[in-house]
Amino acid sequence: MVERLLTRAGARGWPTLSAPLRIGILYLAARAVTTGFLILAASLAGPGSRFGPNATIGSFLLGWDAQWYWLIAVSGYPTELPLTESGVVSENQWAFMPVYPYLARIVGLPFEALTWSGAPGWGVGAVLVSLVAGYLACLVLYRMLRMRIDATAATWAALFFAAGPLAALFHVGYAESLFLLWLFLSLWLVQQRRFGWLYLLIPLMGFTRPGVLAFALFLGLYGIWRWLRRRHDALPRRQVVHIVALGLLAVVVGFSWQVFAAIATGRADAYLATELAWRRTAVSAEGFIPFGGFLEGTAMWFGRIWNLGEATGYVVLAASVLAIAALLLFEPHVRRLGVETRLWTASYLVYLLAVFFPQSSIFRLLVPVSPLWGAIALPRSTAYRVAVLGACLVGQWWWIYNMYALANTAYWTIP
Template identity: 60%
Template sequence: MADALTTARGTWARWPAAVRVGVLYVAARLVTAGFFAAAAAASGPASRFGADAGVGDLLLGWDAQWYWFIAVNGYPTTLPLTDTGLVAENAWAFMPLYPYLAAALGTVLGGWPVAAVVISLVSGYAAAFVLYRLLRLRLDRSASTWAVVFFVAGPLAGLFHVAYAETLFLVWLFLALSALVRRRFAWLYLLIPLMGFTRPGVLAFSLLLALYGIWRWVQRRRDPLPAVQVVHIVATGLLAAIVGFSWQVIAAVVTADPGAYLATELAWRRNWIQEAEPHFFPFDGFLAATAFWSSMWGWPVWLGYVLLAALVAAAAWALLFSRSVRRLGMEMRLWSASYLLYLLAVFFPQSSLFRLLVPLSVLWGALAVPRHPAWRIGVLLLGLAGQWWWIYNMYGLANTIWQIP
């Protein structure tokens, strides 16, 4: 038995990384497919999908409908309004690369729905492989492999199946982080626009480049900072900022409304908070949501603020002092800090917050560093349990207020 196990491990180790990641990815996708089948069977009259939901209905539900609408109809030139005259939810909240790519691929794959799911699945594998290569720059093969296992089988692994832009965004993001770590800055001029027009979040990458430039400048005596790298860091940081704000400009030009994009984003907030005159201030969303959810759950508002401060402090401590996180390297730590700060500045937290944390998947590497098998198996089991909980709630129960992916 021991000889057979040793032989199997030796064979596994000799396989190319792309094959090993592929085997893990396919195995994880079979588990997730079973979870979706069970969630479809559990869908009832109170669910968004109804009592007769099939797996296909779930994969094409929620925001996938908006991507489908964009692929078929494009973006509105006149913003739709509610009965009270406020801007209603509309397609300008979603970036164009994913729906249009699926529309193009759908011409040879039998339609947009099939192509959209195929893109998510294929992009998921590509993201897993690039994540492995990225983590191997800092971690050993065992830790990098386990990090990929946590990634492909974790709580948000349902996103590899649904018609969302997340996995395509992760491919660009992991490639961009890899380029930054390797200091191959020229690739960022391509990857930043791809990120920016796939999903919101590229402004966090602009912040990352600003912090990275400061860090490199401080470290320049130990780690020389050539003038050409200074130019690339500044130029790509500015490019990320320009791309990040460009969609607002495009929406304003097409609709002839300077506030079109912001008003569109605030339309979703009205599902929870009714505002006579919607407004946006950085970090206001988290503060308003803390008060809202505290009142909904019967907590004192001050307790909600204390818990929010504790979460922020815990995240800051982990990024600054956790030995496992520090092993990932400064680039991945700065990305995680930049993205968390971005979310704090712009997002109104509700159940979609879980999905929006997926770009922090590089941090799976920190959880994979401890070598004890019991730890890694425990993290994997918790990830699978969280995955079922997320799929069952967001796609089985699928309540339009409390369970939104």
């Protein structure tokens, strides 16, 4: 269907349409498909789903972590951390950043008279912010990729992103859409070597969702790369100052939330203890150890759950790291995307390895490497591109069905 749409549009002057209009048409088509999937999933939800047999699309859009964002919007952050019966910190709002919930609250003010899934006004605002930010993120991604690849491939890449396996994030009350907008804008500006706006975008990223420390690592690697190439690619002193200052800003912003949580609650470990509350039942370590969560998660999946042996898991993990490194270094389609995309992808994956505990949320947490859709879109075969789009839609349905229709708290059904 999408291929027929693109073919007919091409015959009628599709290339002459402005990029915002082209991306907008494709984005709306993708959102219609996702809406259909969500409605179907709601009809399939049963008693075993956390949403119950009477699930609605509204309950899906404002379910899971959207409830935490709503709680932040209406009651802020606790000054006293909630504790479990055993006296350890339990899940609470400090794991989530403030920009998205408060922006959704402002956008939702005109809709306060509505009541939707128990979140009057805010629910409408949250969905609107996600939808609009998603469209803008698609447009900026197209602009980013257009600097490295042709318009047709960049358009297909934006479509893969808009209709990809995690496309429901453009609908639900999560901060991902907004974070991706800030991130893609930042990467686009680095590509253009226009650093001024990053002094605003880095704090916006850092207080929208975790991940700005990965951007700090990216800026450090980018600065080293520029320095090594300075004889072939001039590196003015002004740019050196910007890169260093912005890297330091990203580090400060990345750690500042821990300081705010500590000051507000009187506990130095408030943020880390809150984050660890989500993985405490699955890990043995009491505190946070860099890379420890991924190692323990690998042992859990390959050892206790799949019965393949912990050693097998570590071998698979090491092989995966080497394979991804080789992909970023040598794969020709990836290399065409430019050093900025490759360095960002490497930085973000290292960040995930350092801080994340692997479970089904990893699919959602991999969305920031979406500029790689550009490499997937480069082969010119129409049949290939349609097949990729089909795989995207199949993956999207699989994710929505498992995370919403079947929704429970098992490690493999958490979005």
